[in-house]
Amino acid sequence: MKLLLGHIFSVSIKYVYQRGNTYYYQRKIPQDLLPRYPGTTHIKVNLKTNEPAQVAKKVRDLNRQYESTWAAMRGNSDLQPLSIRQAAVKLLDQYGLKPQPADNDEHGVDSFIGLLQRKHEAYAQGDPEMYESADPEEYLDPTELEALRLLNEEPKFRLSDALQLYLHGHKNKDKKKFRADTERVWGRLITLIGDKELEQVTRADANEFVSRGIAEGAKTTTIERHISILRAIFNVALVEREIAKQNPFLRLRIPRLGEDSKTREPFDNDQLIILAQECRKEDDDIRWLLALQIDLGCRIAEAAGLTLEDLHLDAPIPYVSIRPHPWRTLKTKSSKRNVPLVGVSLWAAQRVIQAAQPGQLFAFPRYTDKNECKATHASNTLNKWIESRLGVKKTTHAFRHTIRDRLRNVGAPKDIQDAVGGWGKEDIGDKYGLGYGLQQLKMWMDKVVLSAF
Structure with missing residues (x-):
């Protein structure tokens, strides 16, 4: 279908159709693989966005996923899509049954077996010899x-079971983004090698995951991050299930790791001044969020997930407390820190407090509630705005590189730089108190305040 970009241009994206305000991905299952997708002829996915760029990206990712799955299925006649097992569990549920070792009701079992028996009889068409010799397949x-296998066989511990075991005991199991990221990476593995028994996963499978990622154009650092997720899930499963097997994702080699990464260009002083001035002109919550980052150098999630209580404007030295919250954790232990508010970041914090409504908890309720911090949404919006104002593609994450450069350029010691950005190897609170520490940090941060702001 065609998606409108602005008021002039439109672009055609295959495998997409629209119903109301919702866009769907729909693609025919290849004819030769249809027998392994009983009851359906198409893949259909709600894209959950109507933004053209996001639609295009999701469609591209889905195409890669299913084409990879189909290629693997053609190479292995025993490989089934994960949906087969899910469909089998649903079929058993229709008869009030559960996979072994459940204590199932005999009436339910008899009803289900009766269904299979009727299919057996229909296939034999009254021929006793055919009836006796027919294979269930x-x-x-x-x-x-x-479903029959799940009902009769002692269940095998499969990759899908390992994922549920890992998520069940993880401290971030209720974090929507964490679950989505983990399920997506684990799903890529199952798509590639099938829902194997955990003990059957080999080193060759792990290396194939790396090779396929490189072939599909994934960055090597992205593959490394995915491998760390897979390794963590395997570690938990091997320990909890007492499986005597080496983790196949341990010490994997990724060819030319990091050589394909792009260096993030920091903002120069003129660009920072333009952004600060434009933030003051527009003077809304989106711009306050960006302005906070300019002179703090914090991550977008660190800023977007702040509460009003994290902004200490009445202190002798105004500062922001960057600390973990249920809706937004921090990347590392050293990310927890107190940083003085100076320059345009101080202005932004003041505007947040001035505009706060009675009973408001979050500094940026547009992006944060008690369940989650939508940092990616904020980042996408701000990155587009930065490009529109500067005419260059730079992201909010570049503020982190920039604040380190700015501090380095005025001679700030490395431990001061680490304290501001949360790069240290220890909790900043262990080294810098709220008195002397903030004074020391502010002395250096005052040296980098934008002169034209």
Whole structure:
């Protein structure tokens, strides 16, 4: 279908259709693989966005995912899509049944077996010899075969089970982004090698995950991050299930790791001044969020997830307390810190407090509530705005590189730079108190305040 970009241009994106304000990805399952997708002929996914760029990105990712799955299925006749097992569990549920080792009701079992028996009889068409010799695979579809296996066999511990075990005990299991990121990476592994028993996953499977990622154009550092997720899930599963097996994702080698990464260009002084001045002109919560980052050098999530109580404007030295919250954790222990508010960041914090409504908890309720901090949404919006004002593609994360450069250029010691950006190897609170520490930090940060702001 065609998606409108602005008022002039439109672009055609295959495999997308619109219903109301919702866009869907829909693609035919290849004819040769249809037998392994019983009951359906198409893949259909709600894209959950109507933004053209996001639609295009999701469609590109889905195309890669399913084409990879189909290639793997063609190379292995025993490989089934994960949906087969899910469909089998649903089929059993229709009869009030659960996979072994559940204590199932005999009436439910009899009803389900009766369904399979009727299919057996229909296939034999009254021929006793055909009835006796028929293999279940000849008259049952893949979902029914899987349901029968789940009902009768002692369950095997599979990759999908390992994911649930890992998430169940993880401290961030209720964090929507954490779950989504973890499920997406684990899903890529299952897409590639199938929902194998955990003990059957090999080093060759792990290396294939790396090779496929490189072939599909993923950055090597992204693959490294995905490998760390897979390794963590395997570690938990191997320990909890007492499986005597070496983690296949341990010490994997990624060819030319990091050589394809792009250096983030920091903002120069003129660009910072333009952004600060434009923030003051527009003077809204989106611009306050960006302005906070300019002279703090904090991560977008660190700023977007602040509460009003994190902004200490009545202190002798105004400062922001960057600390973990249920809706937004911090990247590392050393990310917890107190940083003086100076320059345009002080102005932004003052505007947040001045504009706060009675009973307001969050500094940026547009992006944060008690359940989550939508830092990615904020980043996408601000990155586009930065490009529109400067005419160059730079992201909010560049403020972190920039604040280090600015401090370095005025001679600030490395431990001061680390304290401001949360780069140290220890909790900043162990080294800098709220008195002397803030004074020391402010002395250096005052040296980098934008002169034209």
